[in-house]
Amino acid sequence: MDDRTATRRRHAARVGRQSARYESDLYGWAIEQAALLRAGRLADADACNIAEELDDVGNEQYDKMESALRILLVHLLKWDHQPRRRSRSWWASISVQRNQLRRVLTKNPGLRSRLQEAIGAAYEDARFQAAAQTQLNPRTFVARCPYSWAEIMDRQISWPAED
8 A cells, every 4th residue: 555545544534533523523523623724734624514514604694684684574564564553663673683684794795696585585484474473365465575675774664653
């Protein structure tokens, strides 16, 4: 067996151990991988699983954006379809989710390229939630999001008057 073959076998055994640790102790694995990367020991790092975790981090940020959009759209739909039931709670939810979206996009400007996708997905769920919460027929809400990005983020929502 030549040196290259022996090196490959040692590497395969090490990666196998890393993958097993990845499955059984994600925290310990992550700390170990971060230390390897900081030390410049790229050949010793579990590149495949590191890539998976990085994908997951990106997906989590997208999910945060979509979730904030969904909550915001539910309250915009309720606001528009039940004007007599407008509440400070709905106003607060709209305001807070707008702030949340701004923070997510400030920290993750790369997500801007997926805004329309996220709006479509969030609205699909928001329609059903709004229908359930308002007790209106789901067909009351149009199939495609009726709001532009500017309306979602900037449309004036006035503080509800006291009864």
